[in-house]
Amino acid sequence: HSKQQGRDGYTVYNHALRQGKADQLALEAELRHALEGEHELVPYFQPFVDSASGAVTGFETLVRWRHPERGLIPPALFLPMAQESGLIRRLDRYMIVRACEQLARWRAEGRADALCALHINLSSENLRDDDLAVWIAGVLQRCSLPPHLIYLEVTESALIDVPEQAQRVMQALHDVGVRLALDDFGTGYSALSYLHRYRFDLLKIDQAFVREVGVNAESTAIVRAILALAQALQLEVVAEGVETAEQVDALRALGCPRLQGYYFSPPRPAGEVYWGAQASVLAG
Ligand code: C2E
Ligand code: MG
Ligand code: MG
Ligand code: MG
Numbered sequence: 001h002s003k004q005q006g007r008d009g010y011t012v013y014n015h016a017l018r019q020g021k022a023d024q025l026a027l028e029a030e031l032r033h034a035l036e037g038e039h040e041l042v043p044y045f046q047p048f049v050d051s052a053s054g055a056v057t058g059f060e061t062l063v064r065w066r067h068p069e070r071g072l073i074p075p076a077l078f079l080p081m082a083q084e085s086g087l088i089r090r091l092d093r094y095m096i097v098r099a100c101e102q103l104a105r106w107r108a109e110g111r112a113d114a115l116c117a118l119h120i121n122l123s124s125e126n127l128r129d130d131d132l133a134v135w136i137a138g139v140l141q142r143c144s145l146p147p148h149l150i151y152l153e154v155t156e157s158a159l160i161d162v163p164e165q166a167q168r169v170m171q172a173l174h175d176v177g178v179r180l181a182l183d184d185f186g187t188g189y190s191a192l193s194y195l196h197r198y199r200f201d202l203l204k205i206d207q208a209f210v211r212e213v214g215v216n217a218e219s220t221a222i223v224r225a226i227l228a229l230a231q232a233l234q235l236e237v238v239a240e241g242v243e244t245a246e247q248v249d250a251l252r253a254l255g256c257p258r259l260q261g262y263y264f265s266p267p268r269p270a271g272e273v274y275w276g277a278q279a280s281v282l283a284g
Helices: 021-036 079-085 088-108 124-128 132-142 156-161 163-176 191-197 217-232 245-254
Strands: 003-005 011-013 041-050 056-067 071-073 117-121 150-155 179-185 202-205 236-239 258-260
Touching (some): 021 079, 079 088, 088 117, 088 124, 088 132, 124 163, 132 163, 150 156, 217 236
Parallel strands (some): 179 202, 202 236
Antiparallel strands (some): 003 011, 041 258
């Protein structure tokens, strides 16, 4: 067994999913089963913080599969199968419901303040669904959540698949007040045309540029340019994959308003999430 301790604090069983077609079919059936219950598929939450104060301003939801025999399976190992089988549509909706219910609970408990945002990843399959916006509006109403707290994160590749329909669905989401974030910004091949064509509210600067920010001149210039672009277009920005104090310092110096990454906290289950900085984290 190749066993590897992930940075997220879970154990990844690489061997479990490296098998043939039969295994993929079995896994598909298992995912179908998992979607009918509520114990195997669990939302983890990773905070993002205000770069000046260190205060948590919201969370991104990331799916984890606690498989009864295979251990904890990270999304990269089952999302492709979920996409191919069409189960991704149900998975995303399952995650939207679970995450919204959790935010509602945190608000009711006084844990989350009125501005605490919730980011949820959305696959391209869901951008094909003309009823998505109405469905989400129903979930939000049931949870008593203001739609503007919810950001749906989509990647450029999700938009390539379904350009016209995606545009329509995204407009409908805007109309119900939900916000849209462009994930992994800068790693696709036509990011600027997407910004032009779709109405995004927020950009997530990909870890590829964050990794060497402040160290490598090109990375630093790219991050600076993305921040200027976001400001010109009046978009919010989050830098993702922030792992070191050096990256935090460089991003703060460049004026990046929000930061997310292992430096602050990995994604964690609802009961164990990180709610804020000790005074020392951002000091100096
Ligand atoms: P993403 O949305 O770009 O999420 C960021 C990924 O980077 C997450 O991996 C997160 O755990 C990881 N990460 C966060 N901080 C750091 C850091 O400081 N360093 C490093 N090296 N990694 C960091 P994860 O959870 O394995 O998810 C991978 C991708 O799977 C996500 O990328 C997203 O595209 C997709 N995904 C996750 N959950 C869902 C879901 O519920 N629905 C859909 N459709 N996609 C999901
Ligand atoms: Mg994301
Ligand atoms: Mg990302
Ligand atoms: Mg990504």
